[in-house]
Amino acid sequence: MKSKKKIKKKYFNNNFTSITTGYINMTNHGYAFVNIEGFQKDIFIPKNKTNRALEGDLVKIKLNKKNRHRKGIKIEGEVLKIIKRKNKxxxxxxxxxxxxxxxxxxxxxxxxxxxxxxxxxxxxxxxxxxxxxxxxxxxxxxxxxxxxxxxxxxxxxxxxxGEYQTEIDSLLEQYGISYKFSKKIENEAKKIYLKKNLNKNNIRKDMRSINTFTIDPLNAKDFDDALSIRKLNNDIWEIGIHISDVSFYVKEGSLLDKEAYLRSTSIYFIGKVIPMLPKILSNDLCSLTPKKDRLSFSYIFNINNKGKILNNWFGKTIIQSNRKFTYEEVQKIIENKKGDFYEEIYTLFLFSKILTNKRLKNGSIYLDKDEIKFHLDEKNNPISLRLEKNNDAHRLIEEFMLLANRKISEFVSLNCNGSPSNKIFIYRIHDKPDFQKIFLLKKIIEPLGYFLDFNNLKNSINFLLKKIKGKSEQNMIENLILRSMSKAKYSTKNIGHYGLSFFYYTHFTSPIRRYSDIIAHRLLHYYLINNNNYHNNNNDKTYKLKKIEFYEKQSQYCSYKERLAIDAEREFIKYIQIKYIQKFLGKEFYGIITGFTDWSIYIDLLLFQTEGMVRLRDIKEDYYILNSNEYSIIGKEKRKIYHLGDKVKVKIIDINMEKKKIILSWIENK
Incomplete structure (x- = not known):
């Protein structure tokens, strides 16, 4: 980074030519700013000097001679030429x-x-x-x-x-997401399906005689994972976590593999799935459907009644699921203590509770947000919504999947020959939160009567999450906590997973819908068949560096595609929410204040779990201005103060479907 003195000399001495280049940032009002690398201030471009430039364009600009030498004011310029359009x-x-x-x-x-x-x-x-x-x-x-x-x-x-299919198709275009598979890909998938090679030789451990089942949402069609359990004696149980062996069918370098990598993830819109793999594989051959022989990659372990894991085994298996359960069915079995496979399910439930308690004791953050679920009619219009809470059945599956992901990562990193630093593997990593964001969270929640202890942050966050349970401000604070956290991602460079408090963690349990898991499957299989060695010629440093570079590139790409998928899914949820809320125009609801600007208040409508906006100028009870701390507003005459988290009453007065905005009016709150 150049010093300010050098930068100043570069841009302001008499020999300086006022022609330079940079990327332009347009405003809604038509004026713009250009960021020049190494320059301490953005260049202001007046509305009539943008010369048909658009947001993000690389432009050539000329600085205004009249104010080039003046200090303490904005520096103006004009666009001479568009070098490269960002978007056409x-x-x-x-x-x-x-x-x-x-x-x-x-x-x-x-x-x-x-x-x-x-x-x-x-x-x-x-x-x-x-x-x-x-x-x-x-x-x-x-x-x-x-x-x-x-x-x-x-x-x-x-x-x-505003129509359902229109919004999906335009979102897929906007995010560059493939929808249909080409004929070549479909044909390759069909050939794999017709072979149905189950590899029923001694390479695979045969688990078909052991009680096995899947637990998934009601409308699930792709079953990645299954659990098996059998009692060995009065104190010891054998549990198997079986994951679809997708990598057996999707060979590295094949057309199907390249397509799966390009997609990297399945995308779940409300009422529609954009799969990573063709349905003939994702919903059939690779799916662990009941009463059919299926290939899996398994983690099998013995555990005693106190929840201590006694031994581990990783390898290829063949299984047959006895039954597919929904979360609702399993929850009833747990609550009523009766039903199909009651002993097996209730035993798994008890072990999952032990695993959860151990994880929380080790510092794992327990963020258990409600999920919005919509019911669509035959034309895909939303007709009702509910907030779905995670129940014991959800937590049972979650805990065993977390265990498998952790144990597989530990096995590769610690048990294979060589030091952990020499291993090539794909890790799911989560960095520590940014201190400034945590400090901001602390300042926002303190007026609401909540506190954070920086010296014991994880336990403090867990205590906060318990304290807000069932409170009107719960959703707002949970969202603030999520925003204060770093984003989890994939990498070959392990730094651990902060939120889970696992030093070794990967994604292994969803290979039908995540390419990262296919990578983990391939690497684990490679270590197993090569007697835990990385490579027969482990001294070949050039080869190793190339492989690290290859897998790190794949990790970064999977992280990038995951963020795109999350953004697309959130945008579609927002569309469904807005469409549903249209029918409530003119109705009054309670909400929680979630944000302020100089001219507006943002309010989370409690019934819908989505934000609307009230303009400050439209509040009739007083003239409100933003306090200097930006976390409250104060009335000029009555001096009444509204803080973030306050519960207020509002009316829905307008819906902008394209901007996905809800305009509210303020009901006088006494």
């Missing part, structure tokens, strides 16, 4: 107008990627093809100097804005 394609809503007996349209883009509408000349012979309020993909083809708006061409029509 945009998704927006088509608006068609009738003008001089010919039709033309404009596409309104509702995100921050472009600050102007795109003008669309619509040929007369294509008029019937387009409809007002269609959601479309448009490409900018030119931007004449004499026009305020660029000219574009519609290259894809998704359908009427």
């Amino acid at each position: 394609k945009f998704i927006g809503i088509l608006k068609i107008n009738l003008h001089l007996n010919s039709k033309y349209g404009s596409v309104i883009v509702y995100n921050n990627s472009i600050h102007v509408d795109i003008f669309i000349p619509i040929p007369i012979n294509n008029i019937k093809k387009y409809h007002n309020n269609d959601k479309v993909l448009v490409k900018i083809i030119s931007w004449p100097k004499e026009l305020k708006n660029p000219l574009g061409k519609i290259i894809k029509i998704f359908g009427k804005s």
Whole structure:
């Protein structure tokens, strides 16, 4: 990093040419800022000097000579040339107008990627093809100097804005997510399916005679994992955690493997799944369906009644699930203490409680958020919602999957020949939280009567989570805790998992829907068949470095695709929430204040678990201004203060489907 003195000399001496380049950040108002690498201030670009630049473009700019040498003021410039457009394609809503007996349209883009509408000349012979309020993909083809708006061409029509399939298709386009598999991929999957090679030789341990079952959501079709259990004597049980052996069918380097890697994850929209693998594999051959022989990669261990694991075994197996259970069915068996496989299920439940208590004692953070579930009608319109809480059945499965992921990671890292630092493996890592974010969390919750102890942070967070259970501010504080945490990711460089308090952890238990788990399967299998050695020629440092680089690149890509999938899923949930809330226009609800700006208040509607906004100027009971701490507002006359977390009453007065915004009015709160 250059010193300020050198930077100043570079940009302000008499020999300095005022032409430079940088990336432009547009505002909704039309003016912009350009960030110049190594420069202490962004360059301000007035509205009339942006020269048709768009958000993120690489531009050549000229600094304004009049204020180049002045200190303490913003430095102005103008865009001379667009070197490279960041985007030429945009998704927006088509608006068609009738003008001089010919039709033309404009596409309104509702995100921050472009600050102007795109003008669309619509040929007369294509008029019937387009409809007002269609959601479309448009490409900018030119931007004449004499026009305020660029000219574009519609290259894809998704359908009427706000409709279920339209929103899915446009989201997939926006995030660059593949939907359909090519014929080549489907044919390769079909060939694998028709072979149905179960490899029933001595390589696999035969577990088909042991009671085995799956526990999944009601509408699940891809069953990654199954549990088996049998009693060995009065004190010892054998438990098997069986994971679909996807890597046996999806060979590294095949077309199917390359496609799975490109997708990296299945995506779960409400009412629809975009699978990582073709359905003939994900829902059939690789799925651990009941009454069928299935190949699995298993972790099998003996455990005594006190929850002490006595030994471990990892390897390839063949299983047959006796039955598929739903979470609801297992929960009833646990509560009523009767039903199919009662002894096995209740024993697993008791062991899961022991595992949970050990994990919490070791410092694992126990964040157990409610999940929003929608019921859709036959046209995929949301007709009801519920908040689904994790029950004992959910926690049973979660605990055994956590155990398998931890034990497999420990096995590779500690039990294979060589030191842990020499191992190549894919870890699921989670860094410590950012201190500034935790400090901000502390400042926000203190006025609500809650505290955090920085010296014992994990236990303090767990105590806070218990204390807010059932309180109106629970959802807000849980979201604040989540935002204060680092994002978990994949890496070959292990730093441990902060949130779980595991030093060794991986993802192994969902290979049908996560490519990271396929990588873990392949690496574990490699170590097992090579007698725990990394490579027969372990001294070949060049080879090892190349493999580390290869797996680290795959890890980073899986992390990137995971974030894209999460963002897409959240955006779709927001769309469903907004569509559902439309029917409640004019109704009053209670909410929790979750944020303030200079001009608005954000409120989490308790019934819907989604945010709406009230403009400060629309509050009639007083004139409110933002306090300097930015965590409260105060009335100018009555001096009443509202804090983050306060419960208030509001009315839903408007819904903006495209911006996914809920506009609220303030009901006077006494």
